[in-house]
Amino acid sequence: MEKTKAIVGGAGSITNYHIQGYITAGVEVAGIADIDVKRAEEKAKQYGIKNIYTSFEEMLEKEKSAFYVSICLPNYLHCEAVIKALKSGINVFCEKPPALNAEETERMVKAAKDAKKILMFDFNNRARPEAQALMKYIKNGDIGKINSAQALWIRRCGIPGFGGWFTQKTLSGGGPVIDLLHMIDLALYFMQFPEPEWVLSGVFNDFSGNPEFKGPWGIPDVKGGKMDVETSAHSFIRFKTGQILFTRNSWAEMNKREEVSVTFQGTKAGGMIRRMFGRDGIDETAIDDCEIYTMEYGRPVNRKIITEPDEKMGRERAVINFVRSVKGEEEPYSKPEEAIILMKIIDAIYISAEKKEPIRIY
Ligand SMILES: NC(=O)c1ccc[n+]([C@@H]2O[C@H](COP(=O)([O-])OP(=O)(O)OC[C@H]3O[C@@H](n4cnc5c(N)ncnc54)[C@H](O)[C@@H]3O)[C@@H](O)[C@H]2O)c1
Numbered sequence: 501m502e503k504t505k506a507i508v509g510g511a512g513s514i515t516n517y518h519i520q521g522y523i524t525a526g527v528e529v530a531g532i533a534d535i536d537v538k539r540a541e542e543k544a545k546q547y548g549i550k551n552i553y554t555s556f557e558e559m560l561e562k563e564k565s566a567f568y569v570s571i572c573l574p575n576y577l578h579c580e581a582v583i584k585a586l587k588s589g590i591n592v593f594c595e596k597p598p599a600l601n602a603e604e605t606e607r608m609v610k611a612a613k614d615a616k617k618i619l620m621f622d623f624n625n626r627a628r629p630e631a632q633a634l635m636k637y638i639k640n641g642d643i644g645k646i647n648s649a650q651a652l653w654i655r656r657c658g659i660p661g662f663g664g665w666f667t668q669k670t671l672s673g674g675g676p677v678i679d680l681l682h683m684i685d686l687a688l689y690f691m692q693f694p695e696p697e698w699v700l701s702g703v704f705n706d707f708s709g710n711p712e713f714k715g716p717w718g719i720p721d722v723k724g725g726k727m728d729v730e731t732s733a734h735s736f737i738r739f740k741t742g743q744i745l746f747t748r749n750s751w752a753e754m755n756k757r758e759e760v761s762v763t764f765q766g767t768k769a770g771g772m773i774r775r776m777f778g779r780d781g782i783d784e785t786a787i788d789d790c791e792i793y794t795m796e797y798g799r800p801v802n803r804k805i806i807t808e809p810d811e812k813m814g815r816e817r818a819v820i821n822f823v824r825s826v827k828g829e830e831e832p833y834s835k836p837e838e839a840i841i842l843m844k845i846i847d848a849i850y851i852s853a854e855k856k857e858p859i860r861i862y
Contacts, residue, residue, distance in 0.1 A: 503528040507563045507590075508549075509556045509581055510572035511539040512719070514595055517624075517812060518570040519547045521819025530566060533559040556581055560588045568823065571595055574665040575672050579604040586615040593822040595622045597681055600673035602843035609836040619836050620822045625682045626689050626833040627814030627821055629807035630773045630790035637771070637792060638690055644767030648744045651687040653680035654732075655758045659751045660718025662709060663725020675729030676749040677703070677849050684747050685842050686773070687762045693838050694739035699848035700858040701735035704753075713752035735849045747849075769794035775813070 506522045508515055511534035519529050533553035534540040540552045553559040556573070569585045571578055571594040579599045585592050592612070598605045598621045612619035625631055637643055653676065660679070665671035672678065688694075707713040709727050732750035739745070761774035770793040778786040792803040810817070824830035848859040 504567045505530040505563070505565055506568040506570065507531040507533070507559055507566045508543075508570045508572060509533050509559070509585075510570075510574075510595075511536070511543045512572060513717075514815070515543060515570075515572045517815035518572055518593070518819050519543065519549075521816040522568070522570075522823065523547070524816060525820045525823040527568060527823055531559050531563045557584065560585060560590070566590055568593065568826065570819070575600055575678070576665070576670065579608055582608045582619065583611045586611045586617050586619065589615065589617065591618040591822075591826045593620050593622060593819060596624075596685075597673060597678045597846070598839040598843055602840055602847050605840050605843045609840060612836055618822075618826045618832075620825065620832055620834055621836070621839050622815075622818050623682065623685045623689070623834045624814040624818040625686045627817040628773070629810050629814075630788065630805065631686060631689070631814070633790060633805045633807050634690065634771055634773055634792075637769070638692075638766075641768075642792075642794075643764070643769045643771060646691045646743065646764045646766045649687040649691060649746070649762060649764040651683035651745060651747045652749075652759050652761050653683045654748050654750045654753060654755045655715065656753060656755045657713045658715035658758065659707070659710075659713050659727075659731065660715055661721050662711070662714065662727055663722035664719040666719060667727035667729055668725065669728050672729060674846070674850060675703075675705075675731060675733075676751045677730065677733045677735075678846055679751070680749045681842065681846060683760060683762050684745070684749075684845065685838075687745055687747075687764065688838070688842060688845075689834075690762060690764055690771075691739075691743055691745070693841055694741040694743050696737055696841065696845050696848070696861045697740045698738040698858050698860055699735060699845060699852050701733060701849040701852040702856075703730035703733040703850070703853040705729070705731045707731050707752035710752070715751070730853070733849060733853065735852070737845060 506527045531551040533556045569590045660666045731752040735747045737745040758777035763772045774789040776787045790805040825832035852859040
């Protein structure tokens with residue numbers, strides 16, 4: 501039987517996980533497009549992809565039999581590429597952030613409805629074994645109502661290169677708030693996406709442009725390119741349900757080590773998912789934790805949930821879930837409407853910081 505086909509837009513750092521995810525899900529990656537032909541050729545050679553394109557639109561035009569497309573392009577291209585792909589009749593898996601803002605995200609979600617195609621976003625941290633393990637307790641009612649949560653993705657030296665698209669507001673939508681939105685999203689997922697009401701935030705950019713705060717990964721520096729995004733942000737979100745979320749995101753801030761975590765306090769139990777990165781990403785000093793805190797027979801009880809390790813933080817598993825969701829074999833880890841709520845919060849974080857006042861989300 502002939503395999504179903506996928507195509508991929510963008511041949512940068514995240515693309516490997518998408519291609520590998522499709523291969524594991526039994527899907528053939530038939531085409532790849534990148535304006536940098538060398539990058540597309542490299543991936544094509546590595547994974548045996550037959551067709552290379554330098555234009556995303558040309559790939560859509562030529563690969564009519566493709567059933568899935570991954571959008572692995574810089575953030576400012578997501579909205580247009582997703583809408584074009586949906587209009588051409590393909591199911592779309594788009595990298596995070598969904599787009600530059602909530603308005604673009606709303607247009608993408610509407611386009612999916614109009615085209616009657618599946619649109620999913622890569623909130624890969626939901627696909628981590630630890631996140632799915634905690635979600636079982638939450639869905640089963642063991643945690644009760646999550647009153648409050650704290651979401652952190654904080655680095656000391658983690659600016660992803662200077663002057664490229666990541667550090668320019670018009671191309672990326674912002675700095676670590678939008679780039680490292682994963683834990684905000686994961687906290688909302690655990691809290692079951694309540695409607696946000698108020699956002700109060702502050703952003704800082706003390707280390708903007710300072711090479712000492714550059715991360716060991718990211719994209720190459722661009723000479724003469726600018727950096728006009730924040731380097732850290734602290735926010736407080738109150739929902740219409742009365743629930744509360746506190747968030748911290750930083751590329752550059754005086755933190756002890758890189759921490760990626762969500763902690764929550766429910767009416768029956770609390771819990772935590774956390775990765776403490778090692779010196780240079782994953783090394784022998786990195787620690788993954790997944791825990792539940794409760795009371796049993798009048799005593800505090802801490803449970804450590806043991807899951808299989810996933811160094812890739814769900815990046816491949818999320819692609820497999822996309823394929824299986826389209827086929828109706830699995831529940832999707834994310835729904836498009838959730839992306840709109842997330843992006844409304846992100847927008848409000850930036851507006852609150854700029855206006856120096858709380859912002860009401862209607
Ligand atoms: N889920 C995650 O953990 C994760 C991690 C990294 C990046 N990302 C997301 O993935 C996306 C891509 O990030 P990246 O780190 O791979 O960036 P990157 O800059 O390494 O790759 C982007 C690629 O797109 C190509 N490109 C630019 N304009 C194009 C166009 N008009 N047509 C075709 N190709 C074009 C570039 O040449 C480049 O090869 C971003 O949205 C980013 O936020 C997600």
